[in-house]
Amino acid sequence: MDAPRKQQLVVNFAVKVSLRGASAKEITRDALLQKVTQERELRNYAKRAAAAALFIQRVWRRFKVTKAVSLQLQQEWEIAVNHYTGVMTADWISNNLLRPFLFFVTLISTQRQKVHCKRIDSIKLCFTVILESLKSSDSKLNFCFLAIGTTEERRIWRYQARKLTFLSFVILSEFSKRPSGAQDITVVTSLAMRILVMLTDLKGWKGITNDNHFDADLAVKDLIQFMGSDKSGCYVSIGRYISALENPSSQSKTITQADGNFFITASVITLAVRPFYLINYDAEVPHTLDFNYAAEQYILYLLTIPWLVQHLPLILLPALKHKSILFPCFQTLLILKEKVLMEMSEFVKSEIAVSFKAIPSVGWALANIICLATVNENESFNEGLDHGLYVHVVITLSEALLSCLDNIGWVRKKKKALQTDESSIHPVDAVQHEGEATNESLILSYMDQFRPVCQQWHLKILLASINRDSINKAETVPSSSLECLGNLELCDVALFYSNVLRIFSVLSPIRGSLSVLNMLSFTPGFLVRLWSVLEGSFFSGDKHNFDNYISEKSKHKAFEKMQKQVSKDGPNKWVNVLHKFAGRSRAATDCTDFNSSHTEPSRPNDESSDIWDIEPMRNGPQGIPKDMFAMLHLFCATYSHLLLVLDDIEFYEKKVPFQIEQQRKIASMLNTLVYNGLSHVGGHHNKSLMDCAIRCLHLLYERDCRHPFCPPDLWLSPARKSRPPIAVAARTHEVLAANLIHDDSSASPSVGSAVTIVPHVFPFEER
Secondary structure: OOHHHHHHHHHHHHHHHHHHHHHOOOOOHHHHHHHHHHHHHHHHHHHHHHHHHHHHHHHHHHHHHHHHHHHHHHHHHHHHHHOOOOOOOHHHHHHHHHHHHHHHHHHHHHHHOOOOHHHHHHHHHHHHHHHHHHOOOOOOOOHHHHHHOOHHHHHHHHHHHHHHHHHHHHHHHHHHHOOOOOHHHHHHHHHHHHHHHHHOOHHHOOOOOOOOHHHHHHHHHHHHHHHHOOOOOHHHHHHHHHHHOOOOOOOOOOOOOOOHHHHHHHHHHHHHHHHHHHHHOOOOOOOOOOHHHHHHHHHHHOOOOOOHHHHOOHHHHHHHHOHHHHHHHHHHHHHOHHHHHHHHHHHOOOOOOOOOOOOOHHHHHHHHHHHHHEEOOOOEEOOOOOHHHHHHHHHHHHHHHHHHHHHHHHHHHHHHHHHHHHHHHOOOOOOOOOOHHHHHHHHHHHHHHHHHHHOHHHHHHHHHHHHHHHHHHHHOOOOOHHHHHHOOOHHHHHHHHHHHHHHHHHHOOOOOOHHHHHHHHOOOOHHHHHHHHHHHHHOOOOHHHHHHHHHHHHHHHHHHHHHHHHHHHHHHHHHHHHHHHHOOOHHHHHHHHHHHOOOOOOOOOHHHHHHHOOHHHOOHHHHOOHHHHHHHHHHHHHHHHHHOOOOHHHHHHOOOOOOHHHHHHHHHHHHHHHHHHHHOOOOHHHHHHHHHHHHHHHHHHHHHHHOOOOOHHHHHHHHOOOOOOHHHHHHHHHHHHHHHHOOOOOOEOOEOOHHHHOHHHOOOOOO
């Protein structure tokens, strides 16, 4: 190429480079920093990815090599054990049998929490040798004698015994997942349970003398302590096993020792309650059991099993019903209440193969405790049961269950509202949701667990315990808060049954609480006992005024009768004869005369209205003390149920269950409570009390309309000073009706206009 041509090409290239460089946009400082940061993050990510890949490769290689070594070791171990012809001493079992066995068995079983089918034969062989060793009385042949040997032998025995315990519970958990016909896993599980029962029972150790009894006792306690901790997986595996058990088809069938499943179940129950036996041991002994933790695990994994009592044979139930088991559980529940309830709420998300969609786990714990604390055949509680702790535990669990059911109810309402909105946009046919029928049958079966609570003997025994505790309380002073929880009072029993009523009403709104209400209504003296406490609490300051007012009314009434005696003497004889033929009582006539003397159209007297306006009720349910709230709710629910079947002869003549003066007090109390409860904005927790109070008030007012027993001032007294004008009340009624038409969730029967619920507080002229 000639020189001019080459020079021209160089010039053109230089021009292009200069133009391209001039047109390129320079990068800013922030963009440059961002680019550098991104590149740095990419480099760091690449380094971490490479390190993770190397780590995974090392772990996988290690696992693969270890698995190959364990398989080879297993084969060599099986050959060595099967062809061993010497004496199997305790040292040989520890060094030659258990050491390689625990390596190749627990290596995979610990990581995957399951037993490989190829290792079942090896486990069976090893457990058979250990069981034969435990039956020997020779100190050189018995494996347990290593626990009282040298320091090194004790350390090795402690490690191997704990590994055997953990492996046995892994086998039990695996057995609960296998079909019932799997004979191989059944035999292995039976051997494992027998070994654990013998290792944790000092009486089963052969050849123990007084000289080495103390060391052997320490070894057993240490192993039981490990079994009661979460490291052994004891209660988790037992819970899974019992949950997988089928309900006994006929519990009266003959149970023989050859029944492998029954033997496993009996061993499981024995191991479950074994940590509770250490509570009476000396506290100075080292390595004592953290008892609260064992009881906490027992509550979480066993007492929350649905239909626990029905899963187990009748012959095994006394072990779970014994006071030495229930008493520590009650103590733990009351001491660690917040912790246990929190773990129960998280227990729903665990891997236990039981659905808690209809009934939360705390509900199953409540039902199981009631079933375990009572004996239906004898209609009594278990012997030695602490009634005070039992009532407080049921109250704690029932309140937690009501809170859970309340949350579930709100979630269901929200889902139902969303489904309603979607169906209004995309109309579909009404189809029953899957599982609704199953949930309904499950709820009915669950409520059947509360059958002891619906019996009169249950209430009578608790009331008798109140009398005993009141006598003991007067003689002795409790030294601790736990002893105070053991004391039983009437407000505790009232809260017990009030929560049961609320649970039944939530689970089965139509007929759920009828069985409890029938029992409460017809238990002799119970309503009178409730009212005596309520009367002393709400009418203590007004007793003198009430007595004066009633005495003045009676004197005035007697004076009027004396004035009319001469003019009425003749005709009254024929009137009395007609009343006898008509079946009308003299008391009803007197009550009618009492009311007729007040029917003149006049404004209510201020003094009498103040008497019937009960001061503790002027703030509605919000002003009621906490200890009286449940008692008032139970009284209103029970008395309203009794009023449905109480005829006028019993009410007026026999004065059952209250005198007429007491009926007036009850009516005035409920009238003031309902009116002020409607006037004040109440929370959702007051709804049950307001519903029962309104129902009871309506029944009393209807009876007063038929045969008056209250003065007119009583019904008008709550609203005498604070009632709104009738136009405002009518407008409130219209707003309430509009909200109900539009299905407004904020409008409920307990929050509304007084003119719709208690119209009698307005004078007839204004209405």
